[in-house]
Amino acid sequence: MASDDxxxxxxxxxxxxxxxxxxxxxxxxxxxxxxxRERGLGSADLAGAGVRGWEDLRRVLDGPDERARASxxxxxxxxxxxxxxxxxxxxxxxYEHPMDELG
Amino acid sequence: xxxxxxxxxxxxxxxxxxTGAPVxxxxxxxxxxxxxxxxxxxxxWEPEGHAFPGExxxxxxxxxxxxxxxxxxxxxxxxxxxxxxRKWWASRLAGGGSWLWYGQLSRFRPSDxxxxxxxxxxxxxxxxxxxxxxxxxxxxxxxxxxxxxxxxCAYGHTEAAYRDFDGGPYLERPGPSHLERLMxxxxxxxxxxxxxxxxxxxxRAWDTCPVSPVTGRPAExxxxxxxxxxxxxxxxxxxxxxPRVRLLGGCYVSxxxxxxGAVQGVEYLQRDDAGDLRTRRIRCxxxxxxxxxxxxxxxxxxxxLPDRNGLLGRRFTFTLERTAYLVxxxxxxxxxxxxxxxxxxxVVIKDFYDLGETGPLRKGGKFxxxxxxxxxxxxxxxxxxxxxxxxxxRFLRAERGHYVVKVSFKGESLPSAxxxxxxxxxxxxxxxxxxxxxxxxxxxxxxxxxxxxxxxxRIGRALGAVETRVHPVPSGEDLVSAHHHGGAVFGxxxxxxxxxxxxxxxxxxxxxxxxxxxxxxxxxxxSSLTAMANAHRVAGVVAARLS
Numbered sequence: 001m002a003s004d005d006x007x008x009x010x011x012x013x014x015x016x017x018x019x020x021x022x023x024x025x026x027x028x029x030x031x032x033x034x035x036x037r038e039r040g041l042g043s044a045d046l047a048g049a050g051v052r053g054w055e056d057l058r059r060v061l062d063g064p065d066e067r068a069r070a071s072x073x074x075x076x077x078x079x080x081x082x083x084x085x086x087x088x089x090x091x092x093x094x095y096e097h098p099m100d101e102l103g
Numbered sequence: 104x105x106x107x108x109x110x111x112x113x114x115x116x117x118x119x120x121x122t123g124a125p126v127x128x129x130x131x132x133x134x135x136x137x138x139x140x141x142x143x144x145x146x147x148w149e150p151e152g153h154a155f156p157g158e159x160x161x162x163x164x165x166x167x168x169x170x171x172x173x174x175x176x177x178x179x180x181x182x183x184x185x186x187x188x189r190k191w192w193a194s195r196l197a198g199g200g201s202w203l204w205y206g207q208l209s210r211f212r213p214s215d216x217x218x219x220x221x222x223x224x225x226x227x228x229x230x231x232x233x234x235x236x237x238x239x240x241x242x243x244x245x246x247x248x249x250x251x252x253x254x255x256c257a258y259g260h261t262e263a264a265y266r267d268f269d270g271g272p273y274l275e276r277p278g279p280s281h282l283e284r285l286m287x288x289x290x291x292x293x294x295x296x297x298x299x300x301x302x303x304x305x306x307r308a309w310d311t312c313p314v315s316p317v318t319g320r321p322a323e324x325x326x327x328x329x330x331x332x333x334x335x336x337x338x339x340x341x342x343x344x345x346p347r348v349r350l351l352g353g354c355y356v357s358x359x360x361x362x363x364g365a366v367q368g369v370e371y372l373q374r375d376d377a378g379d380l381r382t383r384r385i386r387c388x389x390x391x392x393x394x395x396x397x398x399x400x401x402x403x404x405x406x407x408l409p410d411r412n413g414l415l416g417r418r419f420t421f422t423l424e425r426t427a428y429l430v431x432x433x434x435x436x437x438x439x440x441x442x443x444x445x446x447x448x449x450v451v452i453k454d455f456y457d458l459g460e461t462g463p464l465r466k467g468g469k470f471x472x473x474x475x476x477x478x479x480x481x482x483x484x485x486x487x488x489x490x491x492x493x494x495x496x497r498f499l500r501a502e503r504g505h506y507v508v509k510v511s512f513k514g515e516s517l518p519s520a521x522x523x524x525x526x527x528x529x530x531x532x533x534x535x536x537x538x539x540x541x542x543x544x545x546x547x548x549x550x551x552x553x554x555x556x557x558x559x560x561r562i563g564r565a566l567g568a569v570e571t572r573v574h575p576v577p578s579g580e581d582l583v584s585a586h587h588h589g590g591a592v593f594g595x596x597x598x599x600x601x602x603x604x605x606x607x608x609x610x611x612x613x614x615x616x617x618x619x620x621x622x623x624x625x626x627x628x629x630s631s632l633t634a635m636a637n638a639h640r641v642a643g644v645v646a647a648r649l650s
Contacts, residue, residue, distance in 0.1 A: 014491070014492065017491070017492035017493050017496060018496050057492070058492065061491065076492075080485045084482040084484070085481070085482040093496075094500070095499050095503070
């Protein structure tokens, strides 16, 4: 489906910005897509935006299309929630938290 | 048609949270309350593996007993249609659907109660003095702080001055940390009166805070609250064993029943075993509302009150909010005291408005400064930063090596004709009309935000920040606060206030309000301690009445 592809493209674009190890990208993207669908995030509004990387996504985020921008922001928030809620993914992104080792 | 009562009680307390707890403690410590029903939206349950009801609710992303999709509040701001008011915390203390929980405990000042006297009518007719003396509040502060025993560290003050500012007693915690000492010293050199403040329950954002604030030992997973001294845990245990108390969870209070100027009882909805909503009514001559200002306003507006002066829902305010993140050049220490201070401590600048500034409004608010990297759970921290992509990645790398200070401002938000709660035509899942908060900033709110815009960079310079990111003045859907006040304010004159000085409703004797709805003005700091202190004061009146 076009909107599902667009969702995957946007997720990939956000993850691209964090410089994650190659091996982490696929499982993390899968987890994010699941969370995004659970939240009811579709990206029909982004289907025609042609997002193929962070710079494309940044243009949408800074652009005048409010619906596309809102969708892109929701997907960005979803990626961050998945990524930074998990000690495992935090380690992958190089953001170990000082409390992780205490907890 | 005569009312069909399903049960009766001497008194009903609505809400077992911040303010319901002090009410119940005092009520049951006196004679006369032989049968007290406690209604809460949450469930008084013991989930498997958890020792305290509602404990799971302190973890974000777990469902509330009352689903937010079933019950919400609308926000209407200038130039924008109604949108859902965002919850600051999706957390509960003891089973409820609370909009806030206390983290930082800060006392009001005597001047906070005398805005009308200080400024005359210049700030508008809605701004009025409190009808009580500060000394009455002061006594109640001492009682509540004695119960809560917040964690403190008097660095930046003499012990006596510290108690005068934020009260006592408090539990001495390790510290000051390296960062706290550094901040207090540098801000002091710049003429800003800073000190290490008090906080409670531990972990302003690490809802599952994994370490004890005193010992630094990791808490047992899944039982974060039991790792700390917690008055609520003890009180709940006492109430559960008390034969005079009925704890009723999962109750959605729809209205207070009033007849002939006196309260007759409470109507609420509860799901039966099949999941169907059932209407129940408790007959009683005394009702204490303590579910939080938003809920109290909804309940009062839905009740049988004549509202002869059109005051219900009026003079509702949020505390003004503002945030900045400062990236310092100071390398991050890795010792335990530093981490604990990040969780439990905060450096406070409370009286910036007394620094010789001039202008029509000399009151202000309170800045709390803390180590955002530690204090905020990572996912929330990233949300709060409001950055994305490479910019976010760069920022996160920087703060791993250097201190990043979050500056959180809480300021006085003045009541005005443009701030009120009303009921919309929309109905929620319980069939109740959805409340709408209309919020048009008072001109003085905007003036204060202008000052804050100037002060935040000053704080950044004082701390030697290499980067200062000041978030814009919140507007529209971002105009949200955990501190809700007013809507049923107290006063001496029935033509000007919903409640009398004892917080008993002028139009319904026997109906008391014990949460922050009573506040005529919001004060210039966090308000939860003041709301709890007043609840203790009001409960004394209720207890005497029942006796």
